[in-house]
Amino acid sequence: MESLLYIALFAPFVGSLFAGLFFARSPRTHLVGVVNSALIGIAFIASVILAIHVAKYGAVQVTMMEWISIGDLTIPFGFLVDEISVTMMVVVTLVSTVVHIYSTGYMSHDKSYNRFFSYLSAFVFSMMILVMSDNFAGLFIGWEGVGVCSWLLIGFWYHKADKTFEENPSISPSWAANEAFIMNRIADLGMLVGIFLIYWNVGSLQYDIVFDALPQLADGILVAIAIALFIGAMGKSAQFPLHTWLTDAMEGPTPVSALIHAATMVTAGVFLIIRANPLYSLDAVAGVSYFIAVLGTFVAFYAASMALTARDIKRIVALSTLSQLGYMFAAVGLGAYWIALFHLAAHAFFKALLFLGAGNVMHAMDDELDIFKMGGLRKAMVGSYIYMGIASIALAGLPFFAGFWSKDAIIETAFNEGTYILWGMLVITAGMTAFYSFRQVFFTFHGEERYKALGFQPHDMYKYVLVAMAPLAALAISFGWFMDDFKGFITKNLPVYEMSEHTHHLAGYLGALVILFALIGIAIAWKKYGGTGAKAWKKDEKLADSFVYKLLENQYYVPKFYDEFIVQPYTILSAKFWEFDKKVVDGSVDLIARLFYKSGDVSRDMQNGNLSSYLNWMGAGALLLILAAAVAAVIG
Amino acid sequence: MIGVSHYLILSGLLFSIGFMGVLRRKNLLMLFFATEMMLNASNIAFVAIGNYYGDLSGQMFAFFVIAVAASEVAVGLGLLILLYKKYGSLDLDVISAMKG
Numbered sequence: 001m002e003s004l005l006y007i008a009l010f011a012p013f014v015g016s017l018f019a020g021l022f023f024a025r026s027p028r029t030h031l032v033g034v035v036n037s038a039l040i041g042i043a044f045i046a047s048v049i050l051a052i053h054v055a056k057y058g059a060v061q062v063t064m065m066e067w068i069s070i071g072d073l074t075i076p077f078g079f080l081v082d083e084i085s086v087t088m089m090v091v092v093t094l095v096s097t098v099v100h101i102y103s104t105g106y107m108s109h110d111k112s113y114n115r116f117f118s119y120l121s122a123f124v125f126s127m128m129i130l131v132m133s134d135n136f137a138g139l140f141i142g143w144e145g146v147g148v149c150s151w152l153l154i155g156f157w158y159h160k161a162d163k164t165f166e167e168n169p170s171i172s173p174s175w176a177a178n179e180a181f182i183m184n185r186i187a188d189l190g191m192l193v194g195i196f197l198i199y200w201n202v203g204s205l206q207y208d209i210v211f212d213a214l215p216q217l218a219d220g221i222l223v224a225i226a227i228a229l230f231i232g233a234m235g236k237s238a239q240f241p242l243h244t245w246l247t248d249a250m251e252g253p254t255p256v257s258a259l260i261h262a263a264t265m266v267t268a269g270v271f272l273i274i275r276a277n278p279l280y281s282l283d284a285v286a287g288v289s290y291f292i293a294v295l296g297t298f299v300a301f302y303a304a305s306m307a308l309t310a311r312d313i314k315r316i317v318a319l320s321t322l323s324q325l326g327y328m329f330a331a332v333g334l335g336a337y338w339i340a341l342f343h344l345a346a347h348a349f350f351k352a353l354l355f356l357g358a359g360n361v362m363h364a365m366d367d368e369l370d371i372f373k374m375g376g377l378r379k380a381m382v383g384s385y386i387y388m389g390i391a392s393i394a395l396a397g398l399p400f401f402a403g404f405w406s407k408d409a410i411i412e413t414a415f416n417e418g419t420y421i422l423w424g425m426l427v428i429t430a431g432m433t434a435f436y437s438f439r440q441v442f443f444t445f446h447g448e449e450r451y452k453a454l455g456f457q458p459h460d461m462y463k464y465v466l467v468a469m470a471p472l473a474a475l476a477i478s479f480g481w482f483m484d485d486f487k488g489f490i491t492k493n494l495p496v497y498e499m500s501e502h503t504h505h506l507a508g509y510l511g512a513l514v515i516l517f518a519l520i521g522i523a524i525a526w527k528k529y530g531g532t533g534a535k536a537w538k539k540d541e542k543l544a545d546s547f548v549y550k551l552l553e554n555q556y557y558v559p560k561f562y563d564e565f566i567v568q569p570y571t572i573l574s575a576k577f578w579e580f581d582k583k584v585v586d587g588s589v590d591l592i593a594r595l596f597y598k599s600g601d602v603s604r605d606m607q608n609g610n611l612s613s614y615l616n617w618m619g620a621g622a623l624l625l626i627l628a629a630a631v632a633a634v635i636g
Numbered sequence: 637m638i639g640v641s642h643y644l645i646l647s648g649l650l651f652s653i654g655f656m657g658v659l660r661r662k663n664l665l666m667l668f669f670a671t672e673m674m675l676n677a678s679n680i681a682f683v684a685i686g687n688y689y690g691d692l693s694g695q696m697f698a699f700f701v702i703a704v705a706a707s708e709v710a711v712g713l714g715l716l717i718l719l720y721k722k723y724g725s726l727d728l729d730v731i732s733a734m735k736g
Contacts, residue, residue, distance in 0.1 A: 608732075609732045610728060611728050612659075612729070615658055615667075616659050619655065619658065619659050
């Protein structure tokens, strides 16, 4: 089993090196795409075999080698494949495989094709380290690794110039990449503090040792650790107020958005909390957990409301990702860890599918993102229409699709915990989710063919790419059917969360209510955006000028607020510091340099080539030395 | 009574004269004389102090200095003759070749 573990871990790394070392300077080579996809596929197969092994015989833990060993500090390169991490591994490698194959088609005209695959495989490797590590230090390495790869991939088209778009005064891939990286940096500081606190108080970073030692720690320290780790999770999973980077990260290529900013990396925050569930289920940190649930619910609602008015096809999907991450945090905060992990996996499948479908649309529309310019595309691109339809149904939570089971379980949990306000918000959010996801589908694929007037000639993606997306579609439909099996598998490691008798009794009604909300949302979307001819959508100027619409369209003015109250003051401050640096720091260095220059210039006359004057200088020097010796003798 | 201090004063005076010569003279031959003077000033000091302590090493060292000075003069004068043949002068201001 050890070798399988290493294959699953290092196959993506080999792929990254293969593309990066041997093909970095060569022109676009299809071989790179094929080899990398195959290697990720191998990692996926290894992960599946590991999952079966874990289900039968329990967790696999290996220590590859000693990594840091100084004094009392021992951190090995150890890997733990248990129920939690193997779930993540299978999800990550499956989505990665599909995204890699998809990218061979999507990026086939890009001149930096090889570089793209090098980054993408490096990301998968980092993500595998993140989920497989058996200690917090390894987790942190993976955490930073995915951050760097995310930065590289968001800024993949770094040569693009800034352009004005919606709420952002200026945005470009490189700008968005920096924003994402810096925001994550802020949060990572919190996470580092958490890790330091754990080390100081426990003396180890190994999960098992740390979790065993937790009950002996003081309450204050536990709360501090829980808060610090959650701050790290907030950054990676783009929770309020560190959420603005996720929508801007859509500047990256679409396969990247599908893999990193929907399915895997952004769920790392949820994974961290699930991994640290012994900490978050302690009574001492109940307050923090409750806060996580409240924040998650708030973000779910907040992001969904912004998605109602967004025009950019990718931003809508990004905001829905944000909203679904909110659902996961709500579940985690309420103690339903396995439900959160279940939703994480289901979400990874249908959201990656949705993103790849959006990528197909972009591809067909020459990178046009504005859904107002689309419409009636279903005739031109049947395959993508079906896939996006399936993904949207799953996202909206209609019965028997993946999202239905997992989201319904979260909403039920909120009811079961007696947090009725959270429950109400989550139900309303479910309705909003259905509305905006079908608004997008209807805008894109139904209604008037607005694109024709604009001169677009859409065509569907390559056949093999559409075939490669099929596994995601199959899972987006069917993943929920395995809920009980998944529960039996995962609750060997995670706390069992059971609904009370009362909730169980009402479950049917609760589910029906959620479905009702979803159906109402879809119906409104159909009525507004689905019609053709006389019923076709027309821009409602009055609505578009209303305060609420403007508020939502501008993302609650949060990006503007950040820009005005953080970025601009910081820019001014930096300019001042730069001035200080130039005048004082550089100035003092320059002064020393000038001093030497000047003294050299002056003393140059000494060296005039005349032996007599040399002798004079020598005599003067000798006298000076004698004098110095005399003075030293007298003083000493 | 002439004591060791008198010899040392004489030595110091001679050394200073030689030193001034080295500093002030422009003629290479005169510079040679000045250095010889400084060497002999140190010889006087060696011998005087050797005698004062009843130690022969001082006088021995003086002989070494004389021997070194003699060979130095032999080589140095040879070089001076060559220089004179080349430049027709021994004035330092005239023969200085390195202009800084």
